[in-house]
Amino acid sequence: MVLDFGDPMNGATRVASAPVNFGIYGSNGASRDPDELLASMAGAGYDGTDSGPIGYLGADHELAGRLAGHRLGLAGGWVDLRYGDPGGFEEDLGGLRRALEWFSSAAPDDPRFAPRPTLACPGNPRRFARPGVPVQPGVPDAQWPAFAARVQRAADVCRAAGLEPAFHHHLGTDVETTEEVERLLDLTDVGICLDTGHLWLAGGDPPAALRAWAGRITQVHIKDARRDLLSQTRADGGDLTELVRRGGFCALGDGDLDIPGFAAALKECGYTGWVVVEQDAPATGQDLDAILADQRANRELLRRAGL
Numbered sequence: 001m002v003l004d005f006g007d008p009m010n011g012a013t014r015v016a017s018a019p020v021n022f023g024i025y026g027s028n029g030a031s032r033d034p035d036e037l038l039a040s041m042a043g044a045g046y047d048g049t050d051s052g053p054i055g056y057l058g059a060d061h062e063l064a065g066r067l068a069g070h071r072l073g074l075a076g077g078w079v080d081l082r083y084g085d086p087g088g089f090e091e092d093l094g095g096l097r098r099a100l101e102w103f104s105s106a107a108p109d110d111p112r113f114a115p116r117p118t119l120a121c122p123g124n125p126r127r128f129a130r131p132g133v134p135v136q137p138g139v140p141d142a143q144w145p146a147f148a149a150r151v152q153r154a155a156d157v158c159r160a161a162g163l164e165p166a167f168h169h170h171l172g173t174d175v176e177t178t179e180e181v182e183r184l185l186d187l188t189d190v191g192i193c194l195d196t197g198h199l200w201l202a203g204g205d206p207p208a209a210l211r212a213w214a215g216r217i218t219q220v221h222i223k224d225a226r227r228d229l230l231s232q233t234r235a236d237g238g239d240l241t242e243l244v245r246r247g248g249f250c251a252l253g254d255g256d257l258d259i260p261g262f263a264a265a266l267k268e269c270g271y272t273g274w275v276v277v278e279q280d281a282p283a284t285g286q287d288l289d290a291i292l293a294d295q296r297a298n299r300e301l302l303r304r305a306g307l
Helices: 036-042 061-068 088-105 125-129 139-161 178-187 194-200 207-216 227-235 240-245 260-270 289-303
Strands: 013-017 046-050 073-080 116-120 166-168 192-195 218-221 273-277
Touching: 013 073, 013 289, 036 061, 036 289, 061 073, 061 088, 073 088, 088 116, 088 139, 088 289, 116 139, 116 218, 139 178, 166 218, 178 192, 178 207, 192 194, 192 207, 194 207, 194 218, 194 227, 207 218, 207 260, 218 260, 227 240, 260 289, 273 289
Parallel strands: 013 046, 013 273, 046 073, 073 116, 116 166, 166 192, 192 218, 218 273
Antiparallel strands: none
């Protein structure tokens, strides 16, 4: 099934929302009707969506049909693989291949906006418990070659299926800091999903990373974040889940980052592809009216910034 969006979105970028914005990761959120969620995104002016938990929006052609019904494209979707565990990694490849089959069913009208399989690490318990800087080491030096080789293999599996991957650095995992991303870039040819909020809370500089990694960025997640809440959460002994609950990843414009400035830099560097708006919501206790208001405001802010 080929999705035809018409002329309004034939520029260099399209802006997607994501189920994580609606607290979908958790027993309460996962029960939310996917058509209602997609209708909310379309009504707020988004061009597409991330998949959320694999299968939530449907499997295979069910996924493509549901997206087409709402005139939304598929930006990609998150797939964990255990790169530090040889046996676990082999087991996880089956899930990656299944996700790739489903993503491939949602063919875009423009190959620049094909879904990006988002390759990611599972949580590192030590880092998850104490998110952000100063961090503990993720992958030991001696294990980096094997770790990177498995990332490369996963990227090759994606390309064999006709899709270009994006590796997602993420707070609370083995790859979260600027230095760790750059080490992965040196050891592989995988593309990077630049996540502004996660990089900021890991001590990084998103605009500088955009300039440094421009040739390797295959997807962008625009997320605002607050280092003051990170510091307070850490001081109180809270983990990454608690940081999310407190609003560490806030509405665009309410945090530390210059979102319009980043959007301008994104255009200047010639980025082409999906821009995914993420405002991680807790899995319980969501105010859905407030969430929808934030998602509309997030989209409007980016529209004013030229995206």
